[in-house]
Amino acid sequence: MEIQTETILRTENLKAFYVLDMHGTQKIVKAVNEVDLAIKENEIYGIAGESGCGKTTLLKALFNVIEPPLRLIGGKIYYRVNWEEVEVTSLSPEEKRRLRLEYISYIPQGSMSVLNPVLKIKESYQDFIASHVPEQSRKETMELAQKQIVELGLPKNILNAYPHQLSGGMRQRVTIALSALLSPRIMIGDEPTTALDVVVQRGVIQMLKEIQRKLQNTIILVTHDMGVHANVAHRIGIMYAGKIVEEGTTIQIFDNPLHPYTQFLINSLPKFGDKMMRESVPGSPPSLADLPRGCPFHPRCPYTKDICRESMPGFSYPDEKHRVACWLIGEGEHGKAS
Amino acid sequence: MEKLLEVKDLTKQYALGSLIARILITAVDRISFYMDQAEIFTLAGESGCGKTTTAKIVLGFEEATSGTILHSGKPQTRKEKVWITEGVQAIFQDPFSTFNPLRTVDSYFFETVKNYRLAESKTDAIELIDQKLRSVGLTYGEFAGKYPNEFSGGQLQRISIARALMTNPKLIIADEPVSMVDASLRMAIVNLFKKLRDELGVSVLYITHDLATAYYVSDRIAIMFRGNIVEMGTVEQVLMNPRHPYTRLLRESIPQADPRQTWSDTVTLAELEHDEYLREGCKFAGRCPMVMERCRREVPRDLFVGDVLVKCHLYEGSGETSPS
Amino acid sequence: MKTLRDLFRDYRFAFSFGVLVIIVVMAILSIFSPYDPTLWNVVPKDLKPSAEHWLGTDSNGQDIFWQATFAVRNSLIISLIAGLVSRVIAILVGMIAGYQGGMVDRVLMFVGDSLLVIPLFLIMVMLAMLVRQYMNLVILGLMLSFFGWAWDARVIRSMILSLRERDFTKTAILSGTGTVKLVLNEYMPFAMPLIFSTLINNIAWAIGLEITLAILGLVNLNVPTLGTMLNWALFYQSILLGRWWWILTPVVLSLFLFIALYWMSVSISEYLDPRTRIQRVGAS
Numbered sequence: 001m002e003i004q005t006e007t008i009l010r011t012e013n014l015k016a017f018y019v020l021d022m023h024g025t026q027k028i029v030k031a032v033n034e035v036d037l038a039i040k041e042n043e044i045y046g047i048a049g050e051s052g053c054g055k056t057t058l059l060k061a062l063f064n065v066i067e068p069p070l071r072l073i074g075g076k077i078y079y080r081v082n083w084e085e086v087e088v089t090s091l092s093p094e095e096k097r098r099l100r101l102e103y104i105s106y107i108p109q110g111s112m113s114v115l116n117p118v119l120k121i122k123e124s125y126q127d128f129i130a131s132h133v134p135e136q137s138r139k140e141t142m143e144l145a146q147k148q149i150v151e152l153g154l155p156k157n158i159l160n161a162y163p164h165q166l167s168g169g170m171r172q173r174v175t176i177a178l179s180a181l182l183s184p185r186i187m188i189g190d191e192p193t194t195a196l197d198v199v200v201q202r203g204v205i206q207m208l209k210e211i212q213r214k215l216q217n218t219i220i221l222v223t224h225d226m227g228v229h230a231n232v233a234h235r236i237g238i239m240y241a242g243k244i245v246e247e248g249t250t251i252q253i254f255d256n257p258l259h260p261y262t263q264f265l266i267n268s269l270p271k272f273g274d275k276m277m278r279e280s281v282p283g284s285p286p287s288l289a290d291l292p293r294g295c296p297f298h299p300r301c302p303y304t305k306d307i308c309r310e311s312m313p314g315f316s317y318p319d320e321k322h323r324v325a326c327w328l329i330g331e332g333e334h335g336k337a338s
Numbered sequence: 339m340e341k342l343l344e345v346k347d348l349t350k351q352y353a354l355g356s357l358i359a360r361i362l363i364t365a366v367d368r369i370s371f372y373m374d375q376a377e378i379f380t381l382a383g384e385s386g387c388g389k390t391t392t393a394k395i396v397l398g399f400e401e402a403t404s405g406t407i408l409h410s411g412k413p414q415t416r417k418e419k420v421w422i423t424e425g426v427q428a429i430f431q432d433p434f435s436t437f438n439p440l441r442t443v444d445s446y447f448f449e450t451v452k453n454y455r456l457a458e459s460k461t462d463a464i465e466l467i468d469q470k471l472r473s474v475g476l477t478y479g480e481f482a483g484k485y486p487n488e489f490s491g492g493q494l495q496r497i498s499i500a501r502a503l504m505t506n507p508k509l510i511i512a513d514e515p516v517s518m519v520d521a522s523l524r525m526a527i528v529n530l531f532k533k534l535r536d537e538l539g540v541s542v543l544y545i546t547h548d549l550a551t552a553y554y555v556s557d558r559i560a561i562m563f564r565g566n567i568v569e570m571g572t573v574e575q576v577l578m579n580p581r582h583p584y585t586r587l588l589r590e591s592i593p594q595a596d597p598r599q600t601w602s603d604t605v606t607l608a609e610l611e612h613d614e615y616l617r618e619g620c621k622f623a624g625r626c627p628m629v630m631e632r633c634r635r636e637v638p639r640d641l642f643v644g645d646v647l648v649k650c651h652l653y654e655g656s657g658e659t660s661p662s
Numbered sequence: 663m664k665t666l667r668d669l670f671r672d673y674r675f676a677f678s679f680g681v682l683v684i685i686v687v688m689a690i691l692s693i694f695s696p697y698d699p700t701l702w703n704v705v706p707k708d709l710k711p712s713a714e715h716w717l718g719t720d721s722n723g724q725d726i727f728w729q730a731t732f733a734v735r736n737s738l739i740i741s742l743i744a745g746l747v748s749r750v751i752a753i754l755v756g757m758i759a760g761y762q763g764g765m766v767d768r769v770l771m772f773v774g775d776s777l778l779v780i781p782l783f784l785i786m787v788m789l790a791m792l793v794r795q796y797m798n799l800v801i802l803g804l805m806l807s808f809f810g811w812a813w814d815a816r817v818i819r820s821m822i823l824s825l826r827e828r829d830f831t832k833t834a835i836l837s838g839t840g841t842v843k844l845v846l847n848e849y850m851p852f853a854m855p856l857i858f859s860t861l862i863n864n865i866a867w868a869i870g871l872e873i874t875l876a877i878l879g880l881v882n883l884n885v886p887t888l889g890t891m892l893n894w895a896l897f898y899q900s901i902l903l904g905r906w907w908w909i910l911t912p913v914v915l916s917l918f919l920f921i922a923l924y925w926m927s928v929s930i931s932e933y934l935d936p937r938t939r940i941q942r943v944g945a946s
Contacts, residue, residue, distance in 0.1 A: 051491070168385075198548075198549070199384065202591040203605050226521065226595045227595045230595050230600070232600075251597055268524070268525045270554035271595070272549075272577060272578065280523045281522040281523060421836045431829075436833050437833060438830040440852065445847075446837050
């Protein structure tokens with residue numbers, strides 16, 4: 001449905017581990033393990049997976065915030081800035097900070113960490129603008145903010161309210177509006193709707209889509225709710241135990257899920273008008289500090305073969321834009337991401 | 339036959355604000371419902387609709403402002419420990435907060451055995467605990483001596499159910515039991531409720547905002563909005579053919595796992611919760627797409643359209659005030 | 663055992679543990695003292711340290727080393743009584759006020775807060791003057807403990823107020839657990855680190871206060887403590903007369919005792935911090 005566009009964010013064999021020192025014993029949590037991603041301009045890319053699969057860590061890495069105990073073990077992250085690809089992990093802290101402000105923004109799960117509870121929303125905005133915008137254009141930006149708030153369907157007087165006077169959904173929408181203020185090329189959302197009621201969630205998602213349509217930018221959205229992905233994402237990556245195990249367009253993932261894990265994720269969702277018995281994904285997610293050998297899904301997989309216990313499959317490409325790492329689908333070729 | 343649980347005109351008011359600028363919020367507003375034996379009944383609604391308050395009152399953890407609660411026809415007295423006298427148990431929303439992080443999980447089971455005098459010896463106790471754990475798909479061996487942080491959220495929630503089962507309850511109150519569990523692991527827990535109902539005859543008061551699992555698991559459902567039950571009936575009737583405008587809104591807002599069924603129209607959100615609580619007339623009038631003049635003035639009556647209770651002026655005339 | 667091993671990895675703990683062992687051994691040695699600590703002129707006066715009198719003798723004709731063993735023993739007894747009794751009061755008051763709430767809470771917290779805001783030291787001096795004739799180790803310890811519980815009771819109370827809202831409280835209630843057991847089983851483990859570290863702080867505080875009262879002459883000066891030893895040394899102007907061995911003995915002992923107690927409390931409370939503790943319990 002979209003035109004062929006350029007890749008805006010790319011990772012190569014990205015590995016980011018937590019290295020923890022627990023009273024003398026070292027513990028390594030393999031949160032992001034050999035991830036190759038290529039995210040395009042003007043798309044909403046969804047990342048799905050259970051809690052503890054490394055989704056949030058992957059986002060941190062994509063946002064280029066890798067701070068101890070998280071360490072970059074290997075691999076590269078490229079942003080496409082002004083038609084030129086830049087490897088961002090090796091930039092200086094100052095350059096990283098500048099990119100973060102103008103080029104890529106982050107929408108957190110809880111809005112309270114962004115909005116200062118003792119300041120009016122307007123003052124939070126002013127603080128944000130003061131640290132991101134040069135002196136001479138600050139006034140314009142504030143006017144822009146007011147215009148944007150009305151455009152996004154938020155009440156005009158919201159800028160004069162304190163955060164606690166707003167409902168959770170309203171706060172979350174203000175947070176999103178703020179993170180979109182400087183028209184970033186990439187917006188990263190970490191479960192931005194998880195704690196919200198369904199009606200509010202719908203409003204927040206509507207707003208995200210609206211912003212994306214206006215700015216024609218890229219949104220990377222992490223959530224474990226496949227229903228949300230079906231509604232907003234253009235492409236989806238399924239993450240399991242620190243790895244991307246399947247990736248495809250939303251239609252491909254929902255119509256033709258190939259990895260047994262993806263199949264479980266989709267089939268475990270109840271549907272209206274269908275009371276057929278549904279099963280959860282069996283077992284529990286593995287600990288990232290103590291991964292099973294071979295394919296990390298094999299202890300929970302009903303189709304395990306001998307080879308699954310031995311080694312991790314590479315990607316197979318059953319279709320254009322569709323890739324899956326599973327021994328059932330094919331031998332896999334250790335190629336680069338599509 | 340006597341109902342297992344009957345709630346009549348239950349009301350709970352809270353005072354908010356300082357001494358001078360005090361406002362009374364009616365968190366639960368004269369609600370009535372009943373539960374049969376071996377039935378899963380859902381109280382559904384968004385946060386702040388009064389469903390959790392209702393659960394706390396039925397459990398006796400909070401006192402009602404007015405109204406009565408009958409357990410098998412017998413009125414619940416103040417300060418009564420219904421978990422001991424009436425076989426009511428509960429499971430909570432956050433599995434990681436259900437058990438003390440500094441104690442082993444099994445200690446709660448042994449304590450239950452001791453306090454309810456369920457077994458004579460330690461071996462009997464272990465056998466009983468193992469039996470209950472097996473009914474939720476775990477075994478004593480994989481749980482003995484472990485702390486809560488050694489389990490996943492889904493496991494802990496199943497352990498929590500096993501603990502509730504220890505006393506052979508007639509009614510389990512489950513307050514948002516899956517909202518903090520991964521979507522991929524929810525069905526294991528929801529399926530357990532079905533199993534309890536079908537195999538052990540246990541009733542479950544399922545409190546949730548997730549209409550999809552509510553549809554999947556429950557027999558009857560009540561939709562709550564700002565302290566009122568706005569629609570109540572069997573899940574098929576209420577969720578497949580919603581009548582109240584709020585139920586429709588809720589039903590449409592659930593993201594379906596189908597990329598071809600996305601939302602089309604836009605949705606209006608409440609700006610402030612307080613305003614809706616304090617609204618005269620129908621509380622939903624502020625965002626109802628079908629609002630009429632009288633909705634802003636008069637509180638709608640409980641009307642029955644067939645077997646379904648609907649609290650909406652739209653059905654005045656077509657509905658009746660008592661079930662047909 | 664594992665706990666001790668982990669603790670000893672901290673040099674502060676290892677040091678303070680060593681110092682405390684030495685001091686406790688010294689207190690135990692008092693049993694073998696050849697001299698009665700209350701008698702004067704049992705040895706020649708004002709001797710420098712020698713093989714016979716390790717730390718010399720004082721102007722009262724007492725052996726300073728053996729006198730110091732009694733002083734350490736008595737100071738430890740006073741401060742242990744003060745520390746332990748005030749901990750018990752703090753736990754009881756904090757837990758009852760926190761769990762019961764309402765009127766009981768308000769009354770208990772009023773008493774506690776009053777103790778926190780009145781000028782403690784002045785009251786204690788006056789009280790000590792009043793009961794001076796009856797003053798012995800136990801009474802002094804109890805008196806100190808009465809003034810030392812209020813702050814901890816307040817902290818324990820607020821801790822319980824927040825724990826009471828956590829779901830595991832309800833789980834315990836639904837498991838049929840009674841109130842007393844619930845408070846002990848569910849809440850005590852959270853209060854223990856606090857109680858431990860403040861116990862040590864409180865002991866240090868009691869030793870310090872005893873020294874202050876003794877220097878002011880408000881205790882029975884015939885009972886050797888770190889404070890009374892200092893008092894006598896100052897009384898005979900030992901600094902001016904160059905009898906350094908006399909004044910230095912209680913000063914050095916008190917200093918080491920204070921440093922050891924302080925480091926130990928810091929080290930233990932770091933170890934028992936609930937956040938790191940939850941990570942540590944069970945296999946990780």
